[in-house]
Amino acid sequence: MKSVEEFLAYAAKLEEEAALRFGELADAMESCGNSDVGQLFRRLSDYSRMHLSDARARAMYRDIPDLKPAEFQWPDLESPETAHIWAADPFLGHAQALEIAREAEEASRDYYKSILDTTDDPEIKALAKEFFDEESEHVREIHKWIAASKEGRRATAG
Known part of the structure; x- marks a missing residue:
């Protein structure tokens, strides 16, 4: 990140794509x-929408680059938090959905961690740490959901 x-352009795009994909899968x-x-x-779509609002609010008074989809350079083909499209399988079970969610949230967390670890800019580092912490909380919550599912119960949000 330069x-x-x-950073905010990437964070907004990541959260926008995650919100859209999780929303499509929910539909x-x-x-x-x-x-x-x-x-x-x-x-999960709602969580991503909250993060998108946060990223946009932080960008409000800045000149954010208007990057085209092909200009984003992600670690893989899609932005890190974009869940696998095959998760739209109508026979997908709760445990499989949790694993897909875990993978997406961990990829997002790891993306922000890589920025945190490689930037020298103190403002980018502070933002990356904040976004990393939020994604880490989501990963912890999903791990609670997975544990509850394995015990035959449903975890509640929180």
Whole structure:
């Protein structure tokens, strides 16, 4: 990352794509009657929308670059928190959905960690740490959901 503005452009895009994908997966699950998994994906979409709002609020008084989709350089083909599209399988179970969510949240956490570890800019470092901490909390929450699922119960948000 070369600037705070670039960091915020990437953070906003990452959260926007995560919110859209989790929302699409929630819609797919709900339309085929898999409401349990649909609710999980909807919750994750809502989390990403909150982070997107935060990134946009921080960018409000800055000149954020208007990057085209092809200009973003992600570690993989898509932004880190974008869940696998095959998760739209109508027969996807709750445990599988949790694993997909865990992978997406861990990829996002690791992305922010890599920025935190490689930048020398103190403002970018502070933002990356904050976003890393938020994603780490999501990973911890999903691990609680996974543990609860393995015990045959549903974890609640929080």
